[in-house]
Amino acid sequence: MTFPETITVEALDRDPFPIYARLREEFPVTYVPAVNVWFVTRWDDVQTVTKSPDIFTTEAGASPPDKAFGQPNILSAEGHDHKALRGGLEPHFRPKKVADYIEALVAPIAKDYLSRIQSKGSAELMSEYFEPVSTLALARSLGLEDIDADTLRRWFHGLSAGATNFENDPVKTAANYAVASEIEAHVAPVLARLRDEPNTSPLSQMLHFGMPEGESRSDEFVLPTLKVTLLGGMQEPGHGAGTTLVGLLQNPDQMTEVLTDPDALIPRAVTEGIRWVAPIGTQFRIPVKDTELGGVTIPKGAPVTVVLASANRDETRFENADSFDIHRKAVGTATFGFGHHFCVGRWFAAAQIEIALRVLLTALPDIRLASTDPVPFSGWEFRAPRELNVSFTPNAT
Template structure:
């Protein structure tokens, strides 16, 4: 299948991963819902189209082929009906605001302070590698019950799973062009199972307050637990999406603030502005950029485009959050812009379950960082490079400060 606009047929995976914004700016203007051959799927690129599809009864969730190859079935992001309701009921109790408020400070602040102690006197650091990603993975890892898995291993897992999940390029026959990235994801999953299987064996007999222990037991008849094969696909979703999202949101927010020194200083002077800075960071560079999809349940029309039943549409929320029909100068980071809703966490009944948790991990992480090192400056000897089409964030953020 080819698109109706010849330039769309020339889109490459390399340009989507390095810098998808020019391609999606043109898609929003010329083809808000269009078939993109390199992805083997339709793409929704405007805020209107993404929101309409995500909230419409004419569509239901489906996982992308690369995502299905990576996570397996039933992953929470690609199921519907009773299975989706059960998986949401499994993961949501630990992520409810009232529950998160109970333990988030005691969980995240000590983690953030511990990592800061490791480099606060160095005068320079890559904040992605030394702080943002480690705080993110450690917070979720401890919540899940993976306290004995070191943070470097958790980071390696989510990077390999991300490479596999976003391995979306297909040839003219719809076959994946790169199997090596799937192999890396398979290796990560094998290591995950070798570590988590014994933990599951323990939790079955000795339940505790870890999230995964609750996944096994909550809502089940007396003496029964959920099958581990049923749980693993959703665990992989968490070890990728929920591991990377707070860290990349934190690093993108910092990159944005450092591009606007007056706004950085305002946040340092008034930490109460941090949630607003994070909201803009997530809009500016959405961590989950283009990683969810829907399938049409019946023939329908979206943004003037006829969609046949059975058509898979990828929702590019990162593009929607740069829609000039909704945001002025969307390519600029500007936390002073009017606080309009964004789609960084999706919409509809498959919106991210971890919105509250992720925002508070980011908030606490930035509060601790800016209180400890308020005189951060970007290291102008190193560029800030962003990468990713499915999941997106800075690959590094080099900063300096006077000690």
């Protein structure tokens, strides 16, 4: 039995990085039976797959997001559909546009949730701070104003169950279906209103971008991409922020530097944090013909996962790749993907993480881990601290 045949979902969820390291060294392109896909784990090969749409298409039809959320969706669509779906979202998430609104959007939410914990002297930051800030900021940015953080977090976890269901677990399928149905029921009247009364929100633009005067897209066309956007936009910033803080807390010298010069070093810490542990670890592709890569032949139509989290730890690109280092030479990362399917919300996500961390560290500069035990992480497609328990000197709100 070869090493890839011994890999389990449980081992990947527990800690995929030793597995990825061995795969990069011995089996850089290989089929992994436990999750029913081929893994591509080296930096150069990941770039080859994601930048070769004529050979590796996103029009898979069998990826977990396709099964969970339906089609067309922005992850797997190509051609006209991809242009229409991305065109509705992209203008709102371009760097200059994000810079215009992100502080006013995120800082009040962050300060609100900070005020709920800063007098206590301790907190579990994933559930009490980072995830609520991330979910609310994304929803309000899209134009969904009337949903509370608890509902959004529940939506996120249900959507995540479907998007990560490589092993076809019926429990995950059921969890995803229940939440997806709830989202559709909640959003339908919002879309109906925006169809008659368009505005500048991404939701409205998804309906109307590029359409002839007086026409709009159907709910069925828009909803799969909305679910994908809700999932990625809620997950990446909140989990990336938690991971970045763990990196700083585990490296006190680097934390001291960040506290001394936050404007310069928080952005560097964020870039490093989401390289060190990529919040979204994979992208899905299908080869349109038998294709040689990494010394093996991937059959036409075989499901392929490019492992962005592994590319971010490739020893040929990153020195001491397993370490968290805010002074790492800037060489670019795989965190947001490559090619024309790179993450449309990359600038929004990075800016949101920076603001959430700045608000937190400004108010609680002596923040520290509550225990000497290792911070528990889980997940391989979506990886983040399961809990992030911290202590700090309480202060008045």
